Amino acid sequence: MKPKLTFLLTLAICCGTLSAQETTGALEFQFGERAVVAPRFGTKVEVVPVLELVGAEVTYSQAAGAWGVVLGEHVLQFATGHKVLLVDGTLHEAGEAPVPSPGGVAASLPYVERFLLSPLGLRLEPIAGGYRIEHGARFADPVTIRPAVADFGTTTTLVLTLSRAAAVTAVEGPGGTVEVRFADAAPQLDTSAPFRSRRVRSITRHDAELSIQLASGIGLLSWRSLDDPPRLTLELGPARPTPVPAPVQTLPLGDSGPRPIVLDPGHGGDDVGARSRDGLVEKELTLALARRVARALEARGYRVRLTRDDDQTRALTDRTALANRLDALLFVSLHANASTAPSVTGAETYYMSLDGPSDAAAAATAELENRAGQTAGEPTALDLILWDLAQAEVLNESAELALAVQGRLNALAGTRDRGVRQAPFVVLTGATMPAVLVEFGFLSNPDEARRLAEPEHQQQVAEAIAAGIEDFVGR
Amino acid sequence: MHRRAALIALAAVAAIAVLVWLASSGGPRAPQPQAALTEQAPTPTPAPEQRIMLLFAGGDGLLHPELRSVPLPAEVDERIRVVLRELLAGPGAASRLAPVVPYAASLEAVFIDEQGNAFVDLSAPPEPLAGSSTELLLAYGVVDSIILNCPEVKAVQILFGGREVATLAGHLDLSRPLALNKRFIAGS
Known part of the structure; x- marks a missing residue:
C-alpha cells in the first residue's frame, strides 16, 4: 500500500469519531470556559476561530503566502493548496491541503486536530453540536x-x-x-x-x-x-x-550540545570558484577563512560545523541540508568574488530573495511536484515549499545577520562597503535558520587579492565575521 | 509553465527554423509565378524606430543603462530577439561600460509561454564563469533588459546551449524564471 494512502486511511480510522460530526452548518468549539462557533466551509471548518480560541496568535504572511500560528514555543506554518506544513521548523506531509475560505483558511477536522492542535498539545473530543478542545495530544509528534x-x-x-x-x-x-x-x-x-x-x-x-x-x-x-x-x-x-x-x-538520544553554527566554505573539489591573477584560488581561500572563523567562534564558546573541511566537491543543496539536519543556529556561506571589471573591490553580504512572479513560482512548484523524486541532486517540490514557508519566516533574521556581519566587515581598514543585498542564491534556498552568504572581497582586483592572500588580513576578516555573528546572536 | 514543455517547444522552434532555412537556401525550387510588371509586390512595413534601454556592466560592479534607437517589431518574441541582439553586441564604442555576457555569446532560440515567462537560449560559455558578481550581472543584465523593454514578459529563464542550468558560477538559482530585479542597477 502506498504510504500516502496508508496515512489517509490511518487518519480516517483514528478520526472516526470526527467524521460522525461532519454535518452542515457551524460547529461549536469549547476550550475551558470559553467557546466559539466556527463556520463550516464545505466539508471543512474555518481554522482561525479555533486556533484563536486556544490562545494562538494567527498571522498571514503576504510575502510567503503562508499562515503562521504561534502558541508558546510552538510555531506552525502552512499554506493553502500545499499538502505540507512546518511544525516547529520541521516539514511534515499532511496528505491534504487547507483551502482558502471566507474566513481566511479552512481545513478538515482531522487536519485541524492532527496537524494544528496536536503539535500544541491539544486534542478534540466530540460533544453535541461540536467539539471540546482538551489538553493532551491524541497524536505523538511525527x-x-x-x-x-x-x-x-x-x-x-x-x-x-x-x-x-x-x-x-x-x-x-x-x-x-x-x-x-x-x-x-x-x-x-x-x-x-x-x-x-x-x-x-x-x-x-x-x-x-x-x-x-x-x-x-x-x-x-x-x-x-x-x-x-x-x-x-x-x-x-x-x-x-x-x-x-x-x-x-x-547511544543515548537527545540533545548532545548547543545548536551549532554551520560555516560553508564556498566551492571545493572540481569547482574551484574564482581565481586571482597571482593564482589564489577561491575554494582554498574560503576553506582557510572558514577555519579561521570557526576557531574565532569556538574561542567565544560557540559550537561550529563546516560543510567541508577539505578539498571536496559538495552539492549546494547538500550544504544547506546539512545545516537543516543539524538544526543549526545559523548558516554562513563564505565566498570570494570576481568581476569582469578589475576595478571592482569590496565586501558584500547577501541574504535570500523571495521576490518573483507568483505565477512563475506556482508553475515552478507544479513542475517540481511533477518531477519530484525523479532526479537526485535537483530541488524537489518539498525543497521549494520549504523555501517558501521556512525561509520567509527567518527572512528578517537573515537580514539582521547580514547587517551585523557587513557592519563588522565595513569597520575593516581598506575594505569597501558594497552593502547588504538580496539574491536568490541556491545555497541559501531551503535554509530553516538565519542564513547569509558573505562575499568578503574580489579576487579579480589585484590589490585586494594580494591582501586576501595575507594571513594577517585573513585573520582580521575572520574575526570581523565572527564578531558580526556574535553581535547577531547576542542582540 | 512546465519547463520541460518549454524545452520541447524550444527544440520545436529550432527544428522549424532549420526547415525554413533549408527550404529557403538550398535544393531545387519550383518556378515562381512572375508578377505583372504593372503590379508592385507589397513591401513589408519597416518596424518603427524606438528607444530601448540596455543594461551593461560598469566599473563599480553594477548595471548601468544605455539608451539606443532601433527598429522594434510589434511581436514580443521578435522584440526580445532585437533587445538581446543589441545587448550581446555590447555597449557603444564610446562607452566605458562592458558587456554583461562576458564571452562571445549568440542567441539560439526564444520561447514565451502563456504565463509571460520568456525562455531565452544563449550559447554556453567556453569555460566556467567565476564570481557571484559576474553571474548576477549576466543574469539580471539579460532579464532586466528584456522585461524593461517588453512589459508583457513577467520573468525570464536563461538557458545555455539548449539546457537549463541550476547555476552558472555556483551561486544564483537559474533553474527557474527570474523576475525584474533592479537591485543591481546603479542608483536603484
Missing part, C-alpha cells in the same frame, strides 16, 4: 525519516536520519523485510531524495512502522541508533541463519 543508502562490496549501509530523536527499534520481518518500529512517534517518509541500491528494493510506511524490502538473500546484519543528528544505521548483507540480531550499540 518524525520525518530521510533515507540514504550506500552499497559496498558485500554489504549495504542504510542510514535513516530522523527529524528528531525518537525511540526506535529494527527487527527482521517476514518475506525478506526489515521493520523499523517507532514507539512514540508517527513516522513520515521523506521521499525527496531517491536512492538506488542493489540490496534495498523499497522503503514504505505502515502506520508506526517502516517496512524495508530487501533483495533476495539479504538480511539485517546489525543496527545502531545514533545521535547528532538522530539516525538509525542498518548494516545489510547476506542473510544469516539467526535472523534477529541485537543492536550493536545504542
